[in-house]
Amino acid sequence: MYTFIVNPHSRSGRGRKIWDQINAVLIERKIVYEVFFTKYQKHATRYVRELTGDGGFHKIIVLGGDGTVNEVVNGIIDYSKVILGYIPSGSSNDFARGYGLPTEPLAALENILAAEHIVLMDVGVLHYQKKTRSFVVSTGLGFDAAICHQAVVSRLKVVLNKFRLGKLTYVGIAMNRLFLDEPVTMSLSVDGGDPVVFPGTYFIAVMNHCYEGGGFKFCPDAKTDDGLLDVIVVSKLTKKKVLFLLPTAFNGHHVRFRGVDIYRGADIRIHSEKALPVHTDGEPVFLQRDISATVAEKQLRVIVAK
Numbered sequence: 001m002y003t004f005i006v007n008p009h010s011r012s013g014r015g016r017k018i019w020d021q022i023n024a025v026l027i028e029r030k031i032v033y034e035v036f037f038t039k040y041q042k043h044a045t046r047y048v049r050e051l052t053g054d055g056g057f058h059k060i061i062v063l064g065g066d067g068t069v070n071e072v073v074n075g076i077i078d079y080s081k082v083i084l085g086y087i088p089s090g091s092s093n094d095f096a097r098g099y100g101l102p103t104e105p106l107a108a109l110e111n112i113l114a115a116e117h118i119v120l121m122d123v124g125v126l127h128y129q130k131k132t133r134s135f136v137v138s139t140g141l142g143f144d145a146a147i148c149h150q151a152v153v154s155r156l157k158v159v160l161n162k163f164r165l166g167k168l169t170y171v172g173i174a175m176n177r178l179f180l181d182e183p184v185t186m187s188l189s190v191d192g193g194d195p196v197v198f199p200g201t202y203f204i205a206v207m208n209h210c211y212e213g214g215g216f217k218f219c220p221d222a223k224t225d226d227g228l229l230d231v232i233v234v235s236k237l238t239k240k241k242v243l244f245l246l247p248t249a250f251n252g253h254h255v256r257f258r259g260v261d262i263y264r265g266a267d268i269r270i271h272s273e274k275a276l277p278v279h280t281d282g283e284p285v286f287l288q289r290d291i292s293a294t295v296a297e298k299q300l301r302v303i304v305a306k
């Protein structure tokens, strides 16, 4: 049996309409399923924790954005007992982009029902204060997280989603934040090595997938099954240069420029001289000065494209 977790609120309310399309096909094809609609933040986590708490095997299909995938993964008790499928209906859809999943909902459903390609995916774990939160796409401190924090309350997202341009929300807000935020000194330590200090840092993102923020290929060589996390540090650049560099990140060409540093490791520690916004898969976490990221022991099975 399939369990669908649907965020009707995703893509500013289009999630519900996309579910209606999917539901019609499931009924017509006599597919056995149950559906659960999220009603508030972290509801998906609560539900999935209860569902997977029975110790049984579950096929969980998420219909929502990267934030809903994040909430679902955070509720899974034992990754080895779950297969995850995904029908993208978010604004940025970087999880789907990373796997090249179909963006058209019915094509995504067909891909899930065929289930011909299942891969093992690493799950990242963010540690802050004494808490942890899992992530599938990325986590980050600074500029990229400030954009996510602003996107949550942004009218721009609602307007752009109406025109199916939701992924541009993050580009639009990025321009705005660039003029508001000042870079700070941060330090990065990879796998227990000495901390490297970066004055004038805009952000550090720790990535499992290669895309974040609606299609920025910040860590072009990130692999989701290597047990490692890729890290991008953007520092020591004028705001004008950042503005010039951002579009080159859509195809990963930004890595050639000075001021962009890439690292890879299994234990990433970041310190910031000032408390800054943090995100996991675009979902805001409160302001932090110290965070670290590791990879969960077990991998999660995910249905990817044929």
Ligand SMILES: Nc1ncnc2c1ncn2[C@@H]1O[C@H](COP(=O)(O)OP(=O)(O)OP(=O)(O)O)[C@@H](O)[C@H]1O
Binding pocket: 007, 008, 009, 010, 011, 012, 038, 039, 040, 041, 042, 043, 064, 065, 066, 067, 068, 069, 071, 089, 090, 091, 092, 093, 094, 281, 282, 283
């Ligand atoms: N019924 C609901 N009403 C309001 N918010 C909800 C509801 N269900 C879930 N949420 C919250 O909506 C937020 C965003 O969801 P999601 O990521 O699925 O869509 P999105 O924001 O359109 O896409 P993306 O993350 O790709 O930009 C999550 O924080 C989630 O907790």
